[in-house]
Amino acid sequence: MNRVALLFFLGGAASASARPDDICPARGNSPFQGLPDDVLVDCMDVEASLDEIAQYLTNSEVSSFDGGVLCPSDGVDYASAKKQYASARVETSPSYIVDAMNEVDVRAAVLFAGHCDYELTVRSGGHNYIGISSCVGTDTPCIQLDVGNIDHIEPLGSPGQKQIRAGPGAYLKDFSAVCVDQEVFVPTGECDKVALGGHIQTGGFGPWGRTFGPLTNRVAEFKIVLADGSLRTVTKPQEGEQNKFNEDLWYAVLGGASGSYGVVVDILLDTFDDNDYFTVYWEVDFLVSDTTLPGIIKMLRKYAEVIADANVANDTRWNLWWSFVGAKKLLQLNPDFPQGLELDYLQLDFNWVERKTPGFDEAAALGRAKAFYDSIVNECDIPGCMLDDYFDLIAPAIGGQPVADALKLAFAFSREEKGNVSKLNQDLTLFMWEKLRLEEFNVPFKSSFQQGPNFPDADGMETIVRGIVDSFPQDLQALSEAKLVIAQLATLPSLAHVDDTRALPFQEDKFAVTFDLWDYTPLFPPFTAQNVDDFASVQRAFQDKVINATGGLDHRMFWAAYDSPCLECGDWELYYDSRPKYNRLSSIKRCVDPDNVFNNRMSMPVNPLNDK
Numbered sequence: 001m002n003r004v005a006l007l008f009f010l011g012g013a014a015s016a017s018a019r020p021d022d023i024c025p026a027r028g029n030s031p032f033q034g035l036p037d038d039v040l041v042d043c044m045d046v047e048a049s050l051d052e053i054a055q056y057l058t059n060s061e062v063s064s065f066d067g068g069v070l071c072p073s074d075g076v077d078y079a080s081a082k083k084q085y086a087s088a089r090v091e092t093s094p095s096y097i098v099d100a101m102n103e104v105d106v107r108a109a110v111l112f113a114g115h116c117d118y119e120l121t122v123r124s125g126g127h128n129y130i131g132i133s134s135c136v137g138t139d140t141p142c143i144q145l146d147v148g149n150i151d152h153i154e155p156l157g158s159p160g161q162k163q164i165r166a167g168p169g170a171y172l173k174d175f176s177a178v179c180v181d182q183e184v185f186v187p188t189g190e191c192d193k194v195a196l197g198g199h200i201q202t203g204g205f206g207p208w209g210r211t212f213g214p215l216t217n218r219v220a221e222f223k224i225v226l227a228d229g230s231l232r233t234v235t236k237p238q239e240g241e242q243n244k245f246n247e248d249l250w251y252a253v254l255g256g257a258s259g260s261y262g263v264v265v266d267i268l269l270d271t272f273d274d275n276d277y278f279t280v281y282w283e284v285d286f287l288v289s290d291t292t293l294p295g296i297i298k299m300l301r302k303y304a305e306v307i308a309d310a311n312v313a314n315d316t317r318w319n320l321w322w323s324f325v326g327a328k329k330l331l332q333l334n335p336d337f338p339q340g341l342e343l344d345y346l347q348l349d350f351n352w353v354e355r356k357t358p359g360f361d362e363a364a365a366l367g368r369a370k371a372f373y374d375s376i377v378n379e380c381d382i383p384g385c386m387l388d389d390y391f392d393l394i395a396p397a398i399g400g401q402p403v404a405d406a407l408k409l410a411f412a413f414s415r416e417e418k419g420n421v422s423k424l425n426q427d428l429t430l431f432m433w434e435k436l437r438l439e440e441f442n443v444p445f446k447s448s449f450q451q452g453p454n455f456p457d458a459d460g461m462e463t464i465v466r467g468i469v470d471s472f473p474q475d476l477q478a479l480s481e482a483k484l485v486i487a488q489l490a491t492l493p494s495l496a497h498v499d500d501t502r503a504l505p506f507q508e509d510k511f512a513v514t515f516d517l518w519d520y521t522p523l524f525p526p527f528t529a530q531n532v533d534d535f536a537s538v539q540r541a542f543q544d545k546v547i548n549a550t551g552g553l554d555h556r557m558f559w560a561a562y563d564s565p566c567l568e569c570g571d572w573e574l575y576y577d578s579r580p581k582y583n584r585l586s587s588i589k590r591c592v593d594p595d596n597v598f599n600n601r602m603s604m605p606v607n608p609l610n611d612k
Contacts, residue, residue, distance in 0.1 A: 039052055039053065039056045040052060041053065041112060041115060041116065043112075043115075043116035043117075046069050046071075046096050046098070046112065047065070047069040049112055049116075050065045050067070050069065050098070050105070050108045050109060050112055051063050051064060051065040051108075053065075053107075053108040053111050053112060054066075054104050054105065054107075054108040057104050057107055057108060057229075058104055064104060065104070065105055065108055066101040066102060066104075066105055067098060067099045067100045067101045067102075067105040067109075067149075068098075068099040069096055069097070069098055069099070070096065070097040070099070071095065071096050071097075072093065078097065081097045081099065081144075081146065082094060082097060082134050082144060083126070083439065084123065084126030084127070084128070084131055084133055084134055085126055085127045085128070085129070085131075085438075085439075086128060086129060086130055086131035087131065087439075087442065088438070088442050088443055088444045088445060089131075089444050089445060089446075090130060090131030091136070092131060092134035092135060092136055092144075093135075093136050093137055093138060094121070094134055094135050094136075094137050094142050094143060094144035095118065095137035095141045095142055095143060096118075096137075096143045096144070097143070097144045097146060098143055098144070098145050098146065099146045099148075099149060100145060100146065100147050100149065100150060101149050101150065102150065102265075103150075103223070103225065103231055103265045103266075106145065106147065106150075106225045106263050106265055107225050107229050107230075107231060109143065109145050110145075110225050110226075110227060110229055110262075110263060110597065111229040112143075113143050113145075113597055114227055114228075114229075114595060114597045116141075117141065118141045118142055118143045118597075119135060119140055119141070119142040119143070119596075119597065119599040120142065120143050120145055120597050120598055120599070121133060121134055121135040121142065121143070121144055121145065121259060121598075121599070121600045122145050122147065122197070122259045122263050122598070123144055123145065123146045123147065123148065124147050124148060124168040124169050124195035124196065124197030124198045124199075124264075125148065125169070125171065125193060125194050125195030125197070125198060125199075126148075126195075127191065127193070127194050127195075127198065127559075128198065128258075128559060128561075128602075129447050129449075129559065129560045129561055129562060130561050130562070130565070130601060130602070131601075132258075132259065132600035132601050132602050132603075133198070133259070133600075135599075135600065142599075145263060147167070147168045147169050147197060147263065147264075147265065148169035148195065149169055150167035150168055150169045150265055150266075151166075151167045151168075151169035151170045151171070151174070151195075152165070152166060152167045152170070153165075153166045153167070153170050153174060153175055153178045154166070155178060155181075155182045155184075156268075159183075159273070160273050162182055162184050162271050162273070163220060163268055163269060163270055163271060164178065164179070164182070164184070164186065164268075164269045164271060165266065165267070165268050165269075166196050166266075166267050166269065167196070167197075167265070167266060167267070168195060168196055168197025168198075168263075168264050168265060168266075168267065169195050169196075169197065170195060170196045171192065171193050171194070171195055172188050172189065172191065172192055172193070172194050172195075172196070172199070172430060173192035173193065173426075173430055173432075175188070175196060176188070176192075176422065176425060176426045176430055177426065179271070179422040179425075179426075180420070180422045180423050180426050182271075183273070183274040183275060183420060183422065184271035184272060184273060184274055184422060185208075185212070185271060185272045185273075185274055185277075185420070185421040185422040185425065186215065186218050186269050186270075186271050186272070187204070187206055187208045187209060187211075187212040187213060187214065187215055187218070188204055188206050188215050188425075189204055189205060189206040189215070190206055190207060190429050190430055190431050191430075191431060191433055192430045192431060192432050192433065193433060196267055197264050197267075198258050198259075198559070199215055200215055200216050200219050200222070200254065200264070200267055201216075201253055201254065201255065201258035201259070201264070202216075202255070202258050202557065202558050202559035203215065203216055203255060203504050203557065203559065204216050205490070205492065205493070205512075206429065207319050207321045207349050207351065207429050207490075208319055208351065208353070208421070208425065208429070209319065209491075209492060209493040209497070210316050210318065210319045210491055210492075210493060210494045211316050211317065211318075211319055211351075211353045212272060212353075212497075213493050213496075213497030213499075214493050214497065214504070215269075216254045216255060216502055216504055217493075217497055217499055217502075218269045218270050218271070219236070219254060219267060219268070219269060219270075220235070220236050220268045220269060220270050221233060221234065221235045221236065221267075221268040222234055222253065222264050222266060222267045222268065223264070223265050223266040223267075224249065224253065224261070224262040224263060224264050224265065225262050225263045225265060226261070226262045226592050226593070227262065227592060227593040227594075227595065227597045227598065231265070232249065232262075234246055234249045234250050234253065235250070236250065236501070237250055237501050247501070248588045248591070249261065249262075249588070249592070250501060250502070251501060251502060251503050251584075251585075251588070252503055252585050252588040252589070252604075254502040254503065254504060255502045255503040255504030255505065255558075256503030256504075256585040256588070256604065257558060257585065257589075257602060257603055257604040258558060258559070258602075259598055259600055259603060260585075260589055260593070260598055260600075260603040260604040261588065261589060261592050261593060261598065261604070262592065262593070262598065263598075272421070274420040274421055274422050274423075275356075275420075276355055276356055277353055277354065277355055277356060277420075277421055278353070278354045278355075278356055278360065278362055278365050278418075279351060279352070279353050279354075279418065279419065279420070279421050279424055280351070280352050280365075280366055280369045280370075280416065280417070280418045281349075281350070281351045281352075281416070281417050281418075281424045281428055282348065282349075282350045282351075282373055282377075282416050283347065283348070283349055283350075283428050284347070284348045284350075284377065284386065285345050285346065285347050285348075285386070285387040285388075285411050286299075286345060286346040286347075286348070286380060286385055286386055286387060287343060287344075287345055287346075287384055287385060287386070287387050287390045288324065288326075288343075288344040288345055288346050288469060288472070289343070289344070291382065291384065292380070292382050292384060292385045293469060294382065295379070295380035295381060295382035295385045296346060296380060296385070296465065297462050297465055297466070298379045298380065299376060299377065299379040299380040300322070300461050300462065300465050300489075301379075301458040301461055301462055302375070302376055302379040302458075303320070303322075303376045303461065304455065304456055304457055304458045304460070304461035305458055306372075306375060306376060307455050307491075308455060308457065313455065313494075313510070314494070314495075316494050316496055317352055317353055317354055317368075317369075318350070318351075318352055318369075318372055319349075319350070319351045319352075319353070319491060320348070320349070320350045320351075320491055321348075321349045321350075321488060321489065321490045321491070322346060322347070322348055322349075322488065322489040322490075323346070323347040323348075323349070323486060323487070323488045323489075324344075324345075324346050324465075324468045324469070324472075324485070324486070324487045324488075324489075325344060325345050325346070325347065325484075325485070325486050326344045326468075326469075326471065326472030326483070326484065326485035326486075327342075327343065327344060327345070327484055341398065341407075343387075343390075344469075344472050345387055345411075348377070349428070349429070350373055351424070352365075352368070352369035352372065352373075353421065354368075366418070387407075387408075387411055388408045388411075391404035391405075391407050391408060392404055436484070436518070438518065441520065443518045443519065443520055444518070444519050445516060445517060445518040445519070446516070446517045446535050446536065446539055446562075447514070447515070447516040447517075447560065447562055448514070448515050448516075448539055448543055448560070448562040449512065449513070449514050449515075449556060449557055449559075449560030449562065450512065450513050450515075450543045450546040450547060450550070450554070450555070450556065451492060451506060451509045451511065451512035451513070451550065451555045451556075451557065452509055452510070452511055452512075452546070452547065452549075452550025452551040452552075452553055452555055453506075453508060453509050453510060453550070453551040453553060453555075454510060454511065454550050454551040455491075455510050455511050455550070456511060456549040456550055457549075460548070460549030460550070461549070463545050463548075463549055464489065464513060464545060464546060464549055467541075467542045467545045467546075468485070468487040468515070468542070471485055471487075471515075471517070471538055471542065472485055483517060483518065483519055483520070484517070484518045484520060485515075485516070485517050486514070486516045487513065487514060487515045487516070488512075488513065488514045489511070489512075489513055490511070490512045490513070490514070491510065491511060492509050492510055492511065492512055493507070494510075495508060503581065503584075503585055505555075505557070505558075505575060505576050505577050505581070506555045506557075506577060509550075509555055510550075511550050513543075513546045513550075514560065515539060515542055515543065517535055517539070554574055555574070556574045556575055557575070558575055558602060561575070561602055565601070565602060567582075567602065567604070567605060568605050568607075572609070575602075579609055582608075582609060583608040583609055585604050586604055586605060586606065586607065586608040586609070587608060588604075589603075589604040589605070589606055590606045590607070590608075593606070594606060
């Protein structure tokens with residue numbers, strides 16, 4: 001890229017020495033004098049300009065921008081850098097991709113974007129359902145700011161009082177490994193390559209949430225670069241503390257529209273001490289077929305009846321997730337599976353956690369956990385209901401008992417394990433999405449997420465289960481055989497973890513259902529891919545069943561947005577609890593980013609809702 005004659009002078013950059021409670025750090029209302037006239041920014045030469053700004057920020061006379069810059073002419077490197085989870089269904093084409101290595105790189109990129117009229121989207125792991133961690137630069141020039149390389153993970157403190165400082169680009173799998181090593185636990189989601197930056201801003205829900213709460217509740221502090229280039233340290237508000245700016249940023253960033261208010265560059269997390277807890281975990285798979293479906297439904301109806309009891313619903317020791325997997329022919333992508341093996345299954349992840357107190361009886365705790373588990377699982381009493389039993393039954397047809405035993409190991413059937421929470425989370429909860437080969441094959445998909453304030457009753461649960469199973473590929477000779485459907489029924493963090501200092505919406509909701517469909521048909525010639533949008537009507541009908549069964553309210557979450565959301569068009573009601581909450585977030589956005597530098601499809605608008 002060549003430098004051109006048109007130069008812009010930067011002004012209004014803030015230093016970190018400002019008192020955040022003194023100002024609303026919007027341009028035009030800053031006590032700072034800006035950059036001197038010899039700091040020149042050429043809007044057509046991004047890399048040189050970033051280095052110029054970085055030199056000023058570091059008071060250096062040598063190259064100070066440590067990151068990299070890519071544009072469409074960089075071909076394969078550019079295509080790889082813009083790729084994200086949603087790439088198969090959302091096309092992105094950022095004008096530039098800035099790969100930041102540190103806080104200075106981020107500050108330089110933010111200042112450049114603001115003063116050269118580039119919109120800026122932030123990517124940490126790139127796992128948003130609708131692709132908001134990148135952008136389209138065809139109409140409005142935009143920059144994808146990638147903080148994936150800011151991935152430090154540093155344990156702090158002493159045993160029993162440990163914290164972990166981490167970068168926004170740290171993957172859950174790497175973060176989990178450090179937790180195991182330190183014998184501490186922090187609740188997260190289950191996708192191994194989700195990164196912490198977006199995860200803390202959108203909740204961080206996972207299979208341990210009823211006991212330990214969402215990830216965002218473990219945040220003690222974060223550092224964020226605002227639109228004026230300033231680096232701010234935001235801490236958990238303390239009772240009696242008078243610092244509205246800190247309070248507002250804390251509130252907005254933790255649940256109030258990821259990527260809207262600035263760029264998180266560092267996170268401090270409180271931990272739980274593994275040694276304080278007794279934990280047992282069951283991972284069990286069930287065959288879903290015409291023969292076993294009555295038993296599956298009976299088991300899920302029993303589950304609904306059990307959790308309808310107020311004492312059970314308020315008991316935070318249990319966590320239970322059901323994952324229906326409609327796989328059929330896709331199992332043949334795994335070379336370890338016998339050719340011709342085609343099945344759908346249901347995976348149960350159940351964990352029981354008790355805090356160890358003086359005189360704690362581990363055997364008694366295990367007995368309580370086993371009684372809860374058995375009261376539900378034993379309802380599926382049809383022969384072959386559990387997959388390990390099913391493989392024993394069909395062993396002669398698939399090559400004998402050794403093949404059946406190998407399949408049991410591959411699916412981890414009927415696994416019961418006791419141990420530290422962090423180790424069980426690492427071994428059993430985290431899922432390697434590479435196994436699905438989604439990015440490798442650029443598999444198109446359709447996804448949704450629905451949650452509600454009530455647990456489904458037995459009839460509602462049966463309606464949900466039948467809706468899922470009806471969507472499974474049924475005809476093994478049809479195009480649908482190469483579809484993959486995964487639907488999860490999840491319990492959400494309990495009322496014990498509601499925290500109004502964070503904007504995270506719908507914190508009192510109890511139950512959620514994800515519904516994802518991927519189309520692998522191009523991998524099975526002569527089949528050709530269908531448009532996954534053709535599945536939208538099936539998906540919508542199913543989500544309506546979930547809404548009716550969980551309280552009648554259409555509650556969605558930011559990280560799993562679906563359809564084509566437009567907050568200003570009225571969709572804000574699907575993602576935020578109330579008009580006052582939405583307007584508070586909008587006013588905070590207007591304060592810290594009045595020019596809307598941080599802009600994506602789901603970012604918080606600058607202007608509040610009017611009375612109508």
